[in-house]
Amino acid sequence: MADLEVVAAPTISRSTIEREWDILSPHRAEQIRQHKDLSFWSLMVPVITELMSGADLRYVLDIGCGTGELTQLMAAKCGRILGIDLSGVAVSYAHSFLMASRNASALHSAVEDLRAVEPNPIFSAAFANMVLMDIVDLGSGLRAISQSMLGRGVFVFSITHPVHWPVYRGYDKAAWYEYDREIIIRAPFKITNQQLGVCSTHVHRPISMYLNAFAEAGFGKVHLFEPVPPKTGDPNYDLAWTSPRYLFGATTREKRPGTELNARSLKKTWNVPGFGRHHFDAGQSGSA
Ligand SMILES: C[S@@+](CC[C@H](N)C(=O)[O-])C[C@H]1O[C@@H](n2cnc3c(N)ncnc32)[C@H](O)[C@@H]1O
Numbered sequence: 001m002a003d004l005e006v007v008a009a010p011t012i013s014r015s016t017i018e019r020e021w022d023i024l025s026p027h028r029a030e031q032i033r034q035h036k037d038l039s040f041w042s043l044m045v046p047v048i049t050e051l052m053s054g055a056d057l058r059y060v061l062d063i064g065c066g067t068g069e070l071t072q073l074m075a076a077k078c079g080r081i082l083g084i085d086l087s088g089v090a091v092s093y094a095h096s097f098l099m100a101s102r103n104a105s106a107l108h109s110a111v112e113d114l115r116a117v118e119p120n121p122i123f124s125a126a127f128a129n130m131v132l133m134d135i136v137d138l139g140s141g142l143r144a145i146s147q148s149m150l151g152r153g154v155f156v157f158s159i160t161h162p163v164h165w166p167v168y169r170g171y172d173k174a175a176w177y178e179y180d181r182e183i184i185i186r187a188p189f190k191i192t193n194q195q196l197g198v199c200s201t202h203v204h205r206p207i208s209m210y211l212n213a214f215a216e217a218g219f220g221k222v223h224l225f226e227p228v229p230p231k232t233g234d235p236n237y238d239l240a241w242t243s244p245r246y247l248f249g250a251t252t253r254e255k256r257p258g259t260e261l262n263a264r265s266l267k268k269t270w271n272v273p274g275f276g277r278h279h280f281d282a283g284q285s286g287s288a
Pocket residue numbers: 017018021063064065066067070084085086087090109110111112128129130131134135136141
């Protein structure tokens with residue numbers, strides 16, 4: 001029986017987070033595909049899509065792609081898209097979901113290990129929907145993303161809002177909570193109208209810590225957005241939105257010599273273990 005308290009944890013390993021998402025992923029696939037997750041459909045899909053719309057979408061990386069629904073939606077706009085996720089169960093859901101898409105695939109990898117997947121800067125844009133607060137070592141995650149991206153590539157993200165989420169989840173008054181500290185928090189995973197009895201871990205960080213980590217990883221100015229969703233017609237959901245629950249951002253990989261988009265440097269054949277051989281030639285597949 002899972003402990004259904006919200007608690008601070010002294011440490012957490014990546015394999016524990018992987019296990020949590022292995023357990024959660026079948027539920028997430030069902031919640032998203034059955035349109036039970038109202039925030040996913042009314043807020044995350046439209047906002048991420050809009051923030052990505054000005055980006056060079058020739059080869060896009062979906063970091064923490066989960067069960068692949070957003071990857072598939074974005075695939076329609078991209079030359080090619082690769083989803084990566086720490087959870088092998090999530091990736092197997094994503095893989096079967098994406099099989100019909102000619103230009104999308106999913107790979108089991110932690111973001112911190114991106115260099116092993118792709119040692120060269122190759123992605124023209126990237127996004128991470130509700131993932132950065134799950135990454136234990138934010139600095140190494142952002143550096144890996146930055147190193148995998150071409151100069152001036154757009155990176156879009158959403159996270160739980162560091163100011164408002166603690167109030168929404170009711171731990172802002174906990175004795176262990178301090179806004180300006182990094183705190184590992186284990187909490188029951190819930191969406192409006194459904195509590196699963198399964199926990200997930202996220203890391204609370206103040207906004208300044210995110211902004212500094214972006215700058216140190218080689219990203220430029222970070223534009224922040226605090227949208228609230230339109231009314232969905234579900235009073236349980238609509239009335240609970242008293243403040244922005246999620247923080248969205250868009251930034252750009254700073255230009256550096258040798259990382260500008262160059263079709264010849266992108267032309268390559270790469271091998272995704274278990275998922276067959278993929279050929280990608282940015283010079284021929286461009287959508288931008
Ligand atoms: C809240 S889910 C979001 C999934 C997906 N982006 C979506 O919008 O439905 C967070 C995902 O991040 C993944 N994740 C957590 N830490 C990760 C890491 N270090 N590297 C890659 N993926 C990670 C989890 O396995 C999980 O699938």
